[in-house]
Amino acid sequence: MSIATSSRAQTPADYLKRYYGYDRFRPMQEAIIQSIVGGRDTVVLMPTGGGKSVCFQIPALMMPGVTVVVSPLIALMKDQVEALHMNGIPAAFYNSTQTAREQRDIEDDCLRGKLKLLYVSPEKLLTESFFNFLQRANVSLFAIDEAHCISSWGHDFRPEYTQLHVLKSKFPNVPTIALTATADKLTRHDIATQLGMNDPAVFVASFNRTNLSLQVLPGQNRIQQITKLLQQKPDTSGIIYCLSRKSTESLAAKLQEKGFSAAFYHAKMDPGDRSRTQEAFLRDDVRIICATIAFGMGIDKSNVRWVIHYNMPKNIEGFYQEIGRAGRDGAAAQTVLFYSFADVATYKEMLAENSPANLGLQLAKLERMQQYADAHTCRRQILLSYFSEELPEPCGNCDVCRDPRVTFDGTILAQKALSAMIRTGERVPMNLLIDILRGSRSQQVLQGGYDQVKTYGAGRDIRFEDWRNYLHQLINIGVIEVAYDNHYALRRGILADQVLYGGRKIDLVRPDDAPKPVVEKTRTKTETQRDELFEQLRALRKQVADQQNVPAYVIFTDTTLEDMARQRPTTPDALRNVSGVGERKLQLFGKQFLDIIVSYVRGRVQAGEKPKGSTQLTTLELYNQGLSIEEIATERQLTTGSVATHLVQLSKSGYSIDLASLINPNERQEIEKAILTVGMEEGRLKPVFDYLGGRYDYGKLTLVAGLL
Structure with missing residues (x-):
């Protein structure tokens, strides 16, 4: 190379x-x-x-x-x-x-x-x-x-x-x-x-992966819910992340019993088995992987259409990276998180047993993950604010946006919290801040002299637990940040100054407003119906990938195949315009994919349709039957110039067209001389036609220009 x-x-x-x-x-x-x-x-x-x-x-x-x-x-x-x-x-x-x-x-x-x-x-x-x-x-x-x-x-x-x-x-x-x-x-x-x-x-770069839908479902009857989700997505690849090795094995077995192409993956497997399982998934021989987070950074598969979390992850970074394995090709993909408080309790027990050096940090990050799962505000705004990015409007592609909660104007409440934080030097953690806002006489409040700040007691009308809920919401939407490196003190977030001084309005959800049942967004026709040509191209891709001994997406991604199916290129030049077709792949695989598309387009023409690119192919069919340019023009009710243009373009694109045989050598010589004398401004042949006194039709002029 x-x-x-x-x-x-x-x-x-x-x-x-x-x-x-x-x-x-x-x-x-x-x-x-x-x-x-x-x-x-x-x-x-x-x-x-x-x-x-x-x-x-x-x-x-x-x-x-x-x-x-x-x-x-x-x-x-x-x-x-x-x-x-x-x-x-x-x-x-x-x-x-x-x-x-x-x-x-x-x-x-x-x-x-x-x-x-x-x-x-x-x-x-x-x-x-x-x-x-x-x-x-x-x-x-x-x-x-x-x-x-x-x-x-x-x-x-x-x-x-x-x-x-x-x-x-x-x-x-x-x-x-x-x-x-x-x-x-x-x-x-x-x-x-x-x-x-x-x-x-x-x-x-922006963390806003707009093609990923976000959804949180209750942790009851998970197998039933997963089965229902998978039935909506036949023949697609996806990952189900589980907390334990044992649950990956049992879940894969249950899905296999229900007829799904599933396998499990975890760190304690035999290395050879683990490698074979991963390879089978990458090559689309297995569609579903039930895995622990050990199945992670090595996955560069572009056509993962969904990621399900059987258990809640322990932090937002891991969660974001795991859902990010869906839809890498830019096409629509679904992410689902099953959440129950039992998962949180399990993590806390594991952390308590292991007692890591940064136990406080890990517990705080676990709490942020729990807040995401419990949230009543746009989930994408929560994810982006965690990475210090603002999404000004709710995303419209998460379950909360599709089923909005009832909100109230919480701007004054947010201003009270921010004011109390600033007056205490942005040094106090959440529980102490709530005590200050509620006017508590606790030892910590009095020792710190916080009973002397102007906002002491400014929120005494709100219960402690409700204040915690509101503060979590303010953290989720970026008004407040947690300083993990400074004893978990609360400090101003990316929206704080806008709320305090810029007239920014903040909507909050009351803790007792129970969310309505989550309903998955109705999918569009284009999402649910991949046309026949796409499926034919996908079958060819799998065949070529197996011959080359590489994963299918290494040949072409799903989005490239979708672009092919949409554009239906019938020549190498046209295939070059498909997104994701570089020179090397055009050289290696172009003909095989073009053959499928050409065959498909011909079938549509025979069925009475007129798909893009079909007019040139119809001309090619008649040429291959031995018809002259004049005969093709009569058969197709086109001008000889149009037919000649088709043949020149087909020849340039690699089809076997003997242009020289279609014109008398003496006529060709005279037309060439006229073209060189008069010139062809922007490819226009009218001056040449006039120069030759109209003795040659545009079909012959086009052929000679093409040969030149």
């Missing part, structure tokens, strides 16, 4: 189109690429499915040398390298599954400039022998994937990641990009500090 060069400077957009088949970048991608190519350390916070990989893969292509990608899971490395090969990009992974000879060959390829990306685990990267090899290689960039693992504040802390700071000391002039899908403000800052970054550019 070689990287194409051109006489003109290649822009990031050129690489995006050539290797990935997309015409435009997603938000922030191009700015991130420019930052890296400019040599600046960069931190990228981008949700799962937001396109993080492109942010370092395109710089790797643009810069001389090799980009070293630190990735925590061997399975993920393998998948990403396979996908890069399919796009025509030279890449390799380097890990403990390989022999010493295989690793030496990879090192030689790097040193000879044959590779653009090298994926390696942190454990392997940090060995002395690997560092010695890197010192000889021309390293253009270090990309640290899943960078939240470096921070003890993160939800998935890994001690081996903390040693990655040595990269900066050993390679001070090589830029570093750190990428993560989930990190609060504290973790973001910690990532840059731990990696020793030099004044990094920080990019925080």
